[in-house]
Amino acid sequence: MNQLLRKLDLTSLRLFVAVCQERNIARAAERECITSSAVSRRISEIEALIGLPIIVRESRGISVTPVGATVLRHAQAVIANIEGMEAELSQYVTGAKGVVNVAASLSAVVQFLPEDIAGFRRVFPDVDIEVEERTSTNVLRSVREGGIDFGICNEIPAVEGLEPLPYRTDRLVLVVPAAHRLGTATTVRLADFVDEQFVGFGGDAALMSLLCQQAQAIGKDLNVKIRVRSLDALCRMVHVQLGVTVVPQQIGELYLNTLNIRLIPIAEPWSARSLVIVCRDRERLTAPAAALVNFLTNKP
Structure with missing residues (x-):
């Protein structure tokens, strides 16, 4: 019996299940696209491994022995588990x-x-x-x-x-305190606010690199007084009038109803990212x- 795990293969079990379902070796062979002799040989190999008959061959088909019924029950469980594993693995293949x-x-x-x-x-x-x-x-x-x-x-x-x-794509806007001199402007250019005290990101944020490059292009340097690490902090610093900043428009809009700030579109090509x-x-x-x-x- 200890040889079953090493020698009993899935093909043999699948063919045995087919024979039990069809109650006939020839019909099972036709269903599985294999010769009757090959199916009969597989059944004999299972019986040799177990040491007991699993079917009785009759003139018009087969009958399943009590031992065969036990093998059938476990074979169906094994096949169902393999099919379940295949279905689950296919989810990984398809990205599901x-x-x-x-x-x-x-x-x-x-x-x-x-x-x-x-x-x-x-x-x-x-x-x-x-x-x-x-x-x-x-x-x-x-x-x-x-x-x-x-x-x-x-x-x-x-x-x-x-x-x-x-x-x-997103679009950058200038964020200023509500009472700022630019608070009523409909649009601005970098030259309009480049000399303001600025609240910016710390580290190597792409937004700060972009602003510094654009300022240098017009012969200026950003006057960054405070550096923070979150968009929330940027807007709150502006709210308490510590400077102005630039953020993506959709982010700035999140704070319009809670902070005393204004958002002003920047009318320059670089503001579209x-x-x-x-x-x-x-x-x-x-x-x-x-x-x-x-x-x-x-x-x-």
Whole structure:
């Protein structure tokens, strides 16, 4: 009996089940597209391993012995488990099940990802998504190092060498205290506020790099007095009149009803930014990651 695990194969069990269901070796062979002699040989091999008969061959078919009934019950359970495993594994292949690791910039996390991931989870409820918030520069570094499936960040020069896919666009606005001299302006240009005391991001945030580059392009330097690490803190610093700042419009709108601030559109091309999905090789993404990328890149 201890040889069963090593020598009893699934094909033999499947053929035995077919014989029991058809009550006839010839019909079972026809159903399974195999010769009757091959089926009979498989049955004999099972009987040899067990040491007892599992069917009785009769003139018009077969009957199952009590030993055969026990083998049949377990064979059906084994086959059902294998079929269940196949069905579950196919979910991974099609992207219906698994884990996806994503690194995303703050702008993407706050503005777009919550709703997009909620929509994806309605279609693929068994895919778990882990999102790490990082600066755009660190997103690209993580993608290159292979620590994540893919990243979402602002389209910056460092994206070269990776495979970028369009994701979303956002527009930057100036945020000022409600009583600020620019508070009633309908639009502004960088020259209108570049000399103001500025509240900015610390570290290597893509937004600060963009603002510094644009200021230098008009022969100025940003007068950054306070640096923080969250968009919420930026807006609150402006609320208490510690300076002005620039944020994506959708983020600024979250605070209009709770903080004493004004949002002013910036009438310059650089204020429109592109967010991209980046990966090293889209063709080598796992099925769940590919499913999420496909979902995100097909959003309106």
